[in-house]
Amino acid sequence: MELIKKYGNRKLYHTNAKQYITLHGIAKLIRAGSDVRVVDNVTGEDLTVQTLSQILLNNKGRRSGPLPIPLLSDLIQTSGETLSQMRRNLFQSLGGNQIVEAEIRLRLEHLLDEGKISEELCQRMGQLLLNDSGHAHAENLPDRSDVERLKGQVEQLANLVEQLLQDK
Known part of the structure; x- marks a missing residue:
């Protein structure tokens, strides 16, 4: 110190x-x-x-x-907010939504290019993950606990698929 x-x-x-x-x-x-x-x-x-x-x-x-004015305003207004909400406000103020949107598009295009998903599924996933204007739903961005829970669910699904393939 x-x-x-x-x-x-x-x-x-x-x-x-x-x-x-x-x-x-x-x-x-x-x-x-x-x-x-x-x-x-x-x-x-x-x-x-x-x-x-x-x-x-x-x-x-x-x-x-x-510093962006929205960020400074958010910092002043966060006196009663949770750290998670403050983190989301900071993320939005610094333009994090554009990074998320670009990453979503990039990953969907990659899956499509590799033939892992169809054009129809790619469009459907894009609609689910991005709103009509093509922007990510900022208010629904996952926090760390959401990501950890999803990781566990994906692991369970992967084990189940592996077991089904072995049973064939």
Whole structure:
């Protein structure tokens, strides 16, 4: 854990390295995978959230561009929401739906090209997975527990098919 003390003059002191550090320096530590904690030198109050928020806002003009307004609004509104809902909002705000849509189309085309499904089945699956406008149903995106449950069901089906083939 990298401990940073914030002084009354707004200077930041990296206690592990025994030197002053800038917000940019803290951002570098985080990008390198370090856990960082920022505390007020006098009161010991945890200032990590405020400092990291300041780093995010200061980075808006740099290479990644500003954070999308819908994302910032969602973060403010999530005070009573579950982490899962917040994750879905973040996913949507960052354009994750387009990634999912493209992946669905790619996998369906691959199955069709390999002859594993018919054209009719490909279209039907596309209709089930994508809405009429060709976009994935964002509100129905699975979470980790859904995926794990589906993996178990697929495994059971695979075992059943294998058993049926052996019985033939």
